[in-house]
Amino acid sequence: MITLSDVYIIGAGETKFGELWDKSLRNLAVEAGLKAIENAGIYSKDIDIIYGANGLAGVINKQENIGALIADFSGLSEEGIPAIRIEASTASGAAAVHEAYLAIKSGEYNVAVVGGVEKMTDIHGHEINEIMSSILDREWESFYGATPASMAALIARKYMKDxxxxxxxxxxxxxxxxxxxxRNPDAQYRNKISLKQAMESVMVADPLTLMDCSPISDGAAAIVLASEDFVKRNKKDGVKILASAIAEDYLDVGSRKSIYTFNSTKKAARLAFDRAGIKSDDVSFAEIHDSFSIYGLLALEDLGFADKGNAKDLVYDEIKLSGRIPLNPSGGLKAKGDPYGAVGVGQFVEAYLQLMEKAGDRQVKSPRYGLLHNMAGTGATSVVHILGD
Amino acid sequence: MITLSDVYIIGAGETKFGELWDKSLRNLAVEAGLKAIENAGIYSKDIDIIYGANGLAGVINKQENIGALIADFSGLSEEGIPAIRIEASTASGAAAVHEAYLAIKSGEYNVAVVGGVEKMTDIHGHEINEIMSSILDREWESFYGATPASMAALIARKYMKDxxxxxxxxxxxxxxxxxxxxRNPDAQYRNKISLKQAMESVMVADPLTLMDCSPISDGAAAIVLASEDFVKRNKKDGVKILASAIAEDYLDVGSRKSIYTFNSTKKAARLAFDRAGIKSDDVSFAEIHDSFSIYGLLALEDLGFADKGNAKDLVYDEIKLSGRIPLNPSGGLKAKGDPYGAVGVGQFVEAYLQLMEKAGDRQVKSPRYGLLHNMAGTGATSVVHILGD
Structure with missing residues (x-):
């Protein structure tokens, strides 16, 4: 009788995030994948399945069939290793990890590689805005001119007023x-900014200024997941996935009961805390999906670190690396970068480094539990993972 | 101690396949989904997770975030039910079923709805050809002008010669x-054709004529999968998934050892037969991925029904509904239709009807095992399922 396995992260790797004009979609995917495989110390024959996370290659790169592409270019096609692309918009990365987690728990696979990749800077100006808007509701939102930034601004205005x-x-x-x-060599922007600089940067969508908005990024990240059995048999060191939860909300913001409470985040967090058997107070650090600064505040609340309207009390000291709930030790979407399909997997790379205490200058002190929050667009999908040892 | 569950199909439904100009992507997805849910006799509160299969909405409909879209429009967002899009090009449908199968086997979910949808006829002429070519290798094939039809023609020429x-x-x-x-009311083309008509239809890509090529189609299909526990608790009738296997080959045909042996199909079939514990002789009917007629011959061989080069001996009598290995009782991709993301799920709808002996005029006599073969593009990914009772 086969029983359900625990699932471990045994390796992680990523490319630098940024404007990487000399690297193609496949270059990036393979670079991150090979780093993760090398870091895990496994061979291609150990890999049972590959999950590719990507949000926009169909629109930007005119390339679908992304799973096959990644397997091919990684030199893994010869082995026939299955490769599947997971798309959940900007939450594709964590959704792909969820699928790999299920694949191992199911007993059908022992080792899964999850790679997230996005190549967004080849297209500029209004065109990328139009493309990014494909993550909104095409018929009810983006058709009328709404963009991710304008939706975030709308949400911010109402939240700030109420x-x-x-x-x-x-x-x-x-x-x-x-x-x-x-402190993160893989980050797109390594410059510190002052509060004054952030406040006075150019307006994008009132009240959001440039420094409230994540950049357009290229990048890739990958992790290797393995079953308990594989970890024991090969004496691997790793980080355990204690909970993996996904929840949904209406795609169009207008249908929701509240525009500044993301029910998908609330529900996924509740499920994750239940499954992991811990509370928000137990969390040592959190990587959250702050594609716009307003979403950082909302995530702190919807994940249970503050009551609604009170996240403002945490943003000066508590979220620092030395604070009660270190937020985005990686630099987050604003500064590490926001390559859609790679973001969620990149959060795992950071959490793996933190929990293995290999995060260098930005190491959180003796972390026990890491919480990861990856969100699609304006909150239609949220994925919450809790990792520990 | 939780143990691994068997997985059952407890309901199925689909739209008509065809040129459905009065229905949008979301209309189609929801129509099929609701039919499957009604057929299964379950309620929305029973559904734990939704998998959406779609190949091209990013390119054609400028809509990503398809999982959230389907959940939303089905009225399931209120419950927060997770929804994930699976993309494996034209094999997206069966790949999504594979993911749902793993989700239930993992013990994390009891009931999964898999919906496949594609809306392709809104775009015409050379543009759809360009878009369909996004399933090939963009940098090594389609960039140079290769299309799915021209690749199939190339493969056919070499096969016919050798x-x-x-x-x-x-x-x-x-x-x-x-x-x-x-005999299938959901099929796009219900007209019979003679051998002469097929042979003499207009040339598309020599040697393939129009009647060798699947059409451009809109359509959606959905099935409901449930755990053994759910089936027993709710006294549901269903069809058991005996095996679910995926394998990969090089994305670009030029890298493969043989251009008319699809290693992905061979490997997935071998895995599926092993897992189900049956042989090709035991199969009562097969739904295979014949987007071009040549792929029908190759599938018969790579799935083990004939040796390489000998599928020609089966095509007159053996593949008929009354033959030894009834092929595509649904009408297959050529005549039932080829809406990319829906095709693989549609094969399950047919298999469910056949194995429940509800396939009407096209019922295969007392079927025991059904084999389903869904393939991406020119064989980069193949998914093989074996169903039984």
Whole structure:
């Protein structure tokens, strides 16, 4: 009788995030994949299945069949290793990890490689805005001109009005991201920014300024997941996935009961905490999906670190690397970068480094549990993972 | 201690396949999904996870985030049910079933809905050809002008030369598809065609004529999968998934050892037969991926029903509904239709009807095992399922 296996992360790797004009979609995917495989110390014959996370290659690169592409270019096609692409918009990365987690738990596979990749900087100007809007509801939102930034601005306005929040609270999320990114060699922007710089940067969609918005990025990240059996047999060291949960909300923001409470995040967090058997107070650090600074505040609340309207109290000290709940030690989406399909997997790379205590200058002190929050677009899908040892 | 569950199909439904100009992507997905849910006799609160299969919405409909879209429009967002899109090009459908199968086997979910959808006829002429070519290797094949049809023609030429095969053998695959589709109310083309008509139809890519090529189609299909526990608790009738296997080959045909042996199909078939514990002789009917008639011959061989070069001996009598190995009782990709993301799920709808002995005029006599073969593009990915009771 086969029983359900625990699932471990035994290796991780990523490319630098940024404007990588000399690397193609497949270059990036393979670079990250090979780093993770090497880091895990496994061979290609050990790999049972590959999950590729990608949000936009169909639109940007005119390339579908991404799973096969990655397997091919990694030199793994000869072995016939199955490769499947998971698309859940900007949450594709963590959704792919969820699928790999299920694949190993099912007993059908022992070792899964999850690679997330996005190549976004080949297209510029209004065109990338139009393309990014494909993650919104095409018929009810983007058709009328809504973009991810304008939706975030709308949400921010209403939130700031109802809870009497100053713009400063939003900006502090970005200040913290840049502070941490300055210590992350893979980050797209390693410059620190002052609160004044963040507040006074150019307007994008009122009240959001440039420093409230994540950049357009290229990049890839990969991790290797393995069953308990494989870990024991091969004496591997790793980080355990204690919970993997996904939940959904309406795709169009207008259908939701509240535009600043992301029910998908709340539900996924509740499921994850239940499954892991821990509380938000137990979390040592969190990587959250702050594609816009407002989403950083909302995530802190919807994940249970603050009551609704109170995240502002955490943004000065508590979220620092030395604070009660270190937020985005990697630099987050604002400063590490936001290559859609790679973001969620990149969070795992950071959490793996943190929990293995290999995060160098940005190491959180003796972390026990890491929480990862990856979100699609304006909150239609949220994926929450809790990792530990 | 939780143990691994068997997985059952407890409901199935699909839209008509065809040129459905009055229905949008979401209309189609929801129509099929609701039919399957109603057929299964379950409620929305029973559904734990949704898998959406789609190949091209990013390119055609400028809509990514397909999982969330389907959940939303099905009225399931309120419950927060997770929804994930699986993309494996034209094998997206069966790949999504594989993921749902793993999800249930993992013990994390009890009931999964898999919906495949594609909306392809809104775009015409050379543009759809360009878009369909996104399933090939963009940098090594489609960039140079290769299309799915021209690649299939290349493969057919070499196969016909090496094994001295007449065009007639290819055409008989299409004749059989149309014969069966004439009995399927959901099929795009219900007209029977004669061998002469198939042979003399207009040339598309020499030696492939129009009747060797699957059409451009809209359509959606959905099935409901459930755990053994759910089936017993709710006294459901269903069809058991005995094996679910995926394998990969090089994305670009030029890298393969043989261009008319699809290693992905061979490997997935071997895995599936092993896992199900049956042989090809035991199969009562097969639904195979004949987007071009040549692929019908190759599938018969790579799946183990004939030796390489000998599929021609099966195409006159053996593949008929009354023959030894009834092929595509649904009408196959040529005549039932070829809406990319829906095709693989549609094969399950057919197999479910056949194995429940509810396939009406096209019922195969007392079937025991059904084999389903769904393939991506020119064979980069193959998914093989074996169903039984």
């Amino acid at each position: 809870f009497n929040i100053e713009k400063e609270a939003l900006s502090m999320i970005s200040v913290n991201d840049h502070e941490n990114a300055s | 094994f001295n095969i007449e065009k007639e053998a290819l055409s008989m695959i299409s004749v059989n598809d149309h014969e069966n589709a004439s």
